[in-house]
Amino acid sequence: MSKSLTHQDGEGRIRMVGVGGKSVTSRRALAGAHIAMSADAFKAIRDGQGPKGNALHTAELAGIMAAKRTADLIPLCHPLPLTSVKVSIEPDSDGNGFDIRAEVICDGKTGVEMEALTAASIAALTLYDMTKALDKSMTVSAIQLLEKSGGRSGDYKRALPDT
Numbered sequence: 001m002s003k004s005l006t007h008q009d010g011e012g013r014i015r016m017v018g019v020g021g022k023s024v025t026s027r028r029a030l031a032g033a034h035i036a037m038s039a040d041a042f043k044a045i046r047d048g049q050g051p052k053g054n055a056l057h058t059a060e061l062a063g064i065m066a067a068k069r070t071a072d073l074i075p076l077c078h079p080l081p082l083t084s085v086k087v088s089i090e091p092d093s094d095g096n097g098f099d100i101r102a103e104v105i106c107d108g109k110t111g112v113e114m115e116a117l118t119a120a121s122i123a124a125l126t127l128y129d130m131t132k133a134l135d136k137s138m139t140v141s142a143i144q145l146l147e148k149s150g151g152r153s154g155d156y157k158r159a160l161p162d163t
Contacts, residue, residue, distance in 0.1 A: 022109040027150035029104050031116035033124040034142040036097035041135035045098065045127065046091055055130035056089050059100075063087035063123030067104050067115040077114050082106045085115070087123050100124055101146070111151050117143060 037045075048054040064085045071079040084105040092099050102119035104112040124140045131138065149155045 022152075024107055024109055025150050027106050027108055027110075027112050028148065029111060029113045029116035029145065030147040031102050031104075031113070031120040032142060032144055032146050033100040033102075033120040033140060034092065034097055035100070035124045035127050035138055035140050036092075037131065037138040038135040039096070041131045041138065042091070042096060042098075044134055045131055050131050051133045052130040055127050056098075058130060059089055059123040059126040060087040062126040063100070063102050063119035066122035067102065067119040070115045070118045073118060074114055078108075078110050080106050080108045080110065080112060080115065082112070082115065085119060087119055089123060089127070098127065100127075111148060111153075113145050113148055117145060 044050045045055045048056065052058075064087055066073070067085045067087075068082060071077045082104060084103070086103045088101050089098050090101075091097075100120050100123045102116045102123065104115040104119065106112050106115075121140075121143050124143070128138050128140060144158065145156070147155075147157045
């Protein structure tokens with residue numbers, strides 16, 4: 001199955017996809033990430049006692065800011081008029097890390113998947129930065145699109161893994 005590359009012209013030159021003719025529709029994306037760490041680092045973050053202050057609140061704010069700057073960070077992303085960005089960070093079920101969720105919404109001509117993924121990624125990296133003095137072996141993983149809605153390609157929901 002051959003599918004044409006959308007960000008290259010017929011001669012292989014990179015280009016930003018034109019979205020001028022597309023209709024404005026409501027777009028939503030939910031992305032996730034996970035950060036695993038030592039028990040000491042987990043407790044410090046959970047209790048708001050990290051070496052650089054409250055890492056959870058700072059990471060949530062960093063994720064929101066990152067979503068707003070995605071077009072500056074990822075080549076060929078369109079700047080979008082975001083109407084909502086929410087980042088939440090909760091302890092995971094094992095008690096050895098945190099699950100991060102980033103939801104981004106806009107009314108636009110292209111999707112917000114990259115904004116949600118950027119928000120989740122930067123929130124995780126901010127947790128790492130704010131707690132690395134306690135645990136340099138922390139692991140950021142599972143950066144993934146969980147859901148999206150709107151647009152020509154329709155809705156998507158990641159299947160839950162079999163347990």
